[in-house]
Amino acid sequence: MKILVPVKRVIDYNVKVRVKPDQTGVELANVKMAMNPFDEIAVEQALRIKEAGGADEVVAVSIGPSQNQETIRTALAMGADRGIHIETPHDIEPLAVAKLLKAVVDKETPGLVLLGKQAIDDDSNQTGQMLSALLGWSQGTFASALELAGDTAKVTREVDGGLEHIEVKMPAIVTVDLRLNEPRYASLPNIMKAKKKPLDSLAVADLGVDITPRLTIAKVEEPAARAAGIKVADVAELVGKLKNEAKVI
Amino acid sequence: MSILILTEHDKGQLNAATLNTVTAASQIGGDIHLLVAGDTSGSVAAAAATIAGVSKVLTADDAAYAHGLAENIAPLIVGLASGYSHLLAPATTSGKNIMPRVAALLDVMQISDIIAVIDADTFKRPIYAGNALATVSSAEPVKVITVRSTAFEAAAATGGSAAIEATGGTGDAGLSSYVKSELSSSERPELTSASIVVSGGRGMQDGANFAMLEKVADKLGAAVGASRAAVDAGFVPNDYQVGQTGKVVAPELYIAVGISGAIQHLAGMKDSKVIVAINKDEEAPIFQVADYGLVADLFDAVPALEKELG
Numbered sequence: 001m002k003i004l005v006p007v008k009r010v011i012d013y014n015v016k017v018r019v020k021p022d023q024t025g026v027e028l029a030n031v032k033m034a035m036n037p038f039d040e041i042a043v044e045q046a047l048r049i050k051e052a053g054g055a056d057e058v059v060a061v062s063i064g065p066s067q068n069q070e071t072i073r074t075a076l077a078m079g080a081d082r083g084i085h086i087e088t089p090h091d092i093e094p095l096a097v098a099k100l101l102k103a104v105v106d107k108e109t110p111g112l113v114l115l116g117k118q119a120i121d122d123d124s125n126q127t128g129q130m131l132s133a134l135l136g137w138s139q140g141t142f143a144s145a146l147e148l149a150g151d152t153a154k155v156t157r158e159v160d161g162g163l164e165h166i167e168v169k170m171p172a173i174v175t176v177d178l179r180l181n182e183p184r185y186a187s188l189p190n191i192m193k194a195k196k197k198p199l200d201s202l203a204v205a206d207l208g209v210d211i212t213p214r215l216t217i218a219k220v221e222e223p224a225a226r227a228a229g230i231k232v233a234d235v236a237e238l239v240g241k242l243k244n245e246a247k248v249i
Numbered sequence: 250m251s252i253l254i255l256t257e258h259d260k261g262q263l264n265a266a267t268l269n270t271v272t273a274a275s276q277i278g279g280d281i282h283l284l285v286a287g288d289t290s291g292s293v294a295a296a297a298a299t300i301a302g303v304s305k306v307l308t309a310d311d312a313a314y315a316h317g318l319a320e321n322i323a324p325l326i327v328g329l330a331s332g333y334s335h336l337l338a339p340a341t342t343s344g345k346n347i348m349p350r351v352a353a354l355l356d357v358m359q360i361s362d363i364i365a366v367i368d369a370d371t372f373k374r375p376i377y378a379g380n381a382l383a384t385v386s387s388a389e390p391v392k393v394i395t396v397r398s399t400a401f402e403a404a405a406a407t408g409g410s411a412a413i414e415a416t417g418g419t420g421d422a423g424l425s426s427y428v429k430s431e432l433s434s435s436e437r438p439e440l441t442s443a444s445i446v447v448s449g450g451r452g453m454q455d456g457a458n459f460a461m462l463e464k465v466a467d468k469l470g471a472a473v474g475a476s477r478a479a480v481d482a483g484f485v486p487n488d489y490q491v492g493q494t495g496k497v498v499a500p501e502l503y504i505a506v507g508i509s510g511a512i513q514h515l516a517g518m519k520d521s522k523v524i525v526a527i528n529k530d531e532e533a534p535i536f537q538v539a540d541y542g543l544v545a546d547l548f549d550a551v552p553a554l555e556k557e558l559g
């Protein structure tokens with residue numbers, strides 16, 4: 001079985017994001033970029049399945065500008081076997097991403113697609129579910145445990161009330177949550193090896209997908225800042241303030 | 250215009266987030282219909298019909314819809330979609346699971362997690378863990394939207410008298426099945442709708458120490474939450490997690506104990522009305538958003554707080 005892992009290049013999660021003064025978006029120039037943290041978890045899970053004998057190939061795919069090839073190389077350095085890059089001039093919407101991924105799935109026929117549950121830039125939490133719909137496959141979203149069992153997979157999902165266990169028919173789409181695993185670091189020798197692994201490019205036009213945006217972003221603004229607070233000396237003062245000043249208890 | 254809302258319910262009870270979603274719908278304007286899908290749709294429908302502002306309740310009574318499996322429920326919504334300008338669901342784990350599947354089947358882009366309605370086509374939503382707010386317009390023939398419940402008041406649960414109508418869909422798609430749930434049970438208020446939340450972080454050191462926070466919470470009638478680090482370390486279950494990728498809360502009072510204040514945590518609580526931080530490190534970023542900061546060892550401060558509350 002082949003596992004496909006879509007990986008997105010996003011602003012590193014440690015970076016404090018700044019809105020551009022002209023309100024057209026956020027500052028991306030000279031900002032540290034990294035693989036979406038959820039996608040690292042997805043790559044790790046794919047590798048563990050392969051190492052346990054449950055898959056024979058792990059393919060990482062990324063959609064975006066040419067720099068996304070670095071993100072694919074990161075996946076290859078972690079242990080993925082090959083990469084596919086679909087070049088678009090800028091980030092595109094989840095529906096368009098899902099359509100391009102469907103085209104890749106049609107070509108590659110993986111038995112499992114592992115995605116992150118959400119990209120930490122757009123915070124959309126859509127792509128996996130959309131891809132699943134377009135393929136007519138099953139979906140196990142927000143997975144904190146995954147067990148493959150022949151033509152089904154057991155998925156433990158993190159839901160608002162706690163955990164939910166479901167069974168999905170293979171081939172399946174699984175989107176991963178934070179507690180599924182702890183992703184490995186790429187070692188230096190593996191980073192060197194990754195440079196030689198195959199990385200193919202596909203063109204949007206060849207895949208026959210219309211990526212025209214459906215939504216318009218009128219503006220991007222900074223959220224209102226909170227007024228500065230005070231330090232209290234002790235618990236008695238704290239409780240006094242909460243009772244008499246803030247009047248919340 | 251007319252709007253269809255996917256009602257969220259559990260064990261015959263309507264989930265409060267549905268009420269906030271009704272308010273978002275009333276700001277969009279137009280007829281508001283609720284879809285109640287599941288095997289207990291009768292009792293839920295009766296409650297849904299009394300929500301102020303709702304004109305019709307559709308019930309789809311089928312065991313295939315009982316556990317919110319997206320593969321079964323998405324086609325049901327798609328089958329009903331043609332008469333509607335907007336399809337809404339609360340941005341809960343259930344809404345987030347189902348609605349993008351609906352959107353893709355309809356070939357439209359979803360707008361996730363809206364926090365404000367500008368007009369029927371234009372909405373505000375947080376991006377980058379709430380460090381930026383995007384104003385987004387959609388020209389799609391039907392708008393598929395999830396609603397952040399903390400950003401909208403709850404609609405009145407009574408006062409309405411909507412007609413109840415039965416509908417149906419294709420039932421079980423045969424792609425997935427529900428096995429079981431492991432739900433945390435608690436006598437305390439639900440985290441996302443509680444008016445006071447007391448959260449603990451890695452500074453709590455272990456799960457047993459959360460008993461200290463629970464005592465404070467019980468004196469305040471509060472819910473208990475946690476940071477990702479506390480959940481990852483196994484101190485408390487996953488559904489306690491507040492943040493970018495956990496739950497979003499906006500109570501009257503949020504008390505953060507032994508939490509450093511990473512942006513991913515702030516994303517889930519910085520819209521709280523009053524924020525208290527208890528942390529022994531005076532440089533901790535949580536103090537930048539706190540209205541009242543107490544630099545102290547939590548193992549002294551939390552028991553003292555419980556005592557002071559009487």
Ligand SMILES: Cc1cc2nc3c(=O)[nH]c(=O)nc-3n(C[C@H](O)[C@H](O)[C@H](O)COP(=O)(O)OP(=O)(O)OC[C@H]3O[C@@H](n4cnc5c(N)ncnc54)[C@H](O)[C@@H]3O)c2cc1C
Nearest residue numbers: 450451452476477478492493494495507508509514529547
């Ligand atoms: C993709 C992604 C998503 C994430 N999503 C979330 C999310 O949804 N929610 C979330 O919370 N995090 C999330 N995180 C994790 C986040 O980045 C932080 O790692 C996490 O919030 C830290 O938790 P903490 O504050 O409890 O722990 P720490 O950062 O370790 O802070 C512990 C604090 O406790 C204080 N302390 C220790 N002992 C005491 C004591 N005795 N008395 C008083 N104070 C004490 C310390 O001074 C310190 O400030 C996410 C991270 C990533 C990469």
Ligand SMILES: Nc1ncnc2c1ncn2[C@@H]1O[C@H](COP(=O)(O)O)[C@@H](O)[C@H]1O
Nearest residue numbers: 006007063115116118119124125126127
């Ligand atoms: N441009 C992209 N390239 C590759 N994978 C992507 C891209 N955008 C989204 N994804 C995948 O879809 C997941 C969810 O993204 P989103 O729906 O944008 O929150 C991510 O974690 C990735 O696995």
